Amino acid sequence: MSSVNNALTLKQILLGISDSLNEAQNHLRNVKPYDEFGRPNTLYTLPYLDFNLQVEAEFEKETSTETQQSDALSPVSYPYESYPKKGYARAIAFKPVVNTTTDTKETNKVTSTISGRFVAVVPNEGLPQLIINAIPKKTGTHVYTINVEVINAAGEQISDALVEFNYNKQKTDLLNSNATLNHTTSFLNASEIRTDVNGKAAVQVKVDAVDFANGHILILEVNVGNVITKISIQK
Structure with a gap:
């Protein structure tokens, strides 16, 4: 088994665990806070998940050896008439050297244990x-000014925040497919x-x-x- 296949297999396992963990957490998050009688339900969360994986990697090595053999015990006799050199009543001709190829395969197995932990992280570092x-x-002519204000959910203005602007070519193509x-x-x-100190920034786009x-x-x-x-600009 190659290292690429090992990496892909391990990636699929970890992604499968994380997807299942997200589904379980979403299910717990969607539990109603009160039952049909108005009593509060017990709510749960998954702070972390420990896991242990046993991975077995198998490596195969093929070798090929070539040997020469001469079968001296199996002579072939020719009659006088058929032997290429006249003057001999009978002659003995030996079989030529035969090349023999032998294939061998060597297999090694390595078993590893991988341990880890999925940890729940609060979005935006708890802020x-x-x-x-x-x-x-x-x-201006074909010029637009993009005015941006960055605040948080508490209504506070965020100063000195790095704002990045990009033209999304792929999304533009999708919206104008023809x-x-x-x-x-x-x-x-x-x-x-x-x-700035008021959480505002502005750039110009042509x-x-x-x-x-x-x-x-x-x-x-x-x-x-x-x-x-995302914002859109259209005539």
């Missing part, structure tokens, strides 16, 4: 969830900027003139870490 408000505003686009939409000043004139939908993404919001 209130981030919220990105992004509004495009036309400020059209051929130029995809020259680009950001003028910067595609990354940090929010949309493709032909794509915009043809009424195509252009998709932009704004993200802070793993929090993403």
Whole structure:
């Protein structure tokens, strides 16, 4: 068994465990807080899950050896008439050397034990969830200013947060499946900027003139870490 197959198999096992763990946690999370009589139900959560896996890897090595054998005990006699050199009543001719190939296979097995733990992690490191408000505003010919405000679920403004802007070509193609686009939409000043003390930032984007004139939908993404919001620009 090759190392690639081992890695894929182990990956499938770990992903299967994590998927089952997520399904179990979602089921526990969806339990009603009260029963039909108004009494509070006991709610559970899965803080962690320990696991032990026994993995057996098998390695095979094939070798091929070639030997030469001469069968001297099996002479072949020719009559006088058929022997190529005349003058001999009978002659003895021996069989030629025979090449023999022998294949051997060596198998080794290695058994390993893999231990680990799946740990539940609070989203956003326990802090209130981030919220990105992004509004495009036309400020010139084929130029839009994207005004962004970053706050959290508690309403606090997040300063010095790194905001990234990207033009999503793949999503744009999906929304305009029957059209051929130029995809020259680009950001003028910067595609990354940090929010000010009020949690705000702004960048300018120049949309493709032909794509915009043809009424195509252009998709932009704004993200802070793993929090993403999408906006669309259309004529």
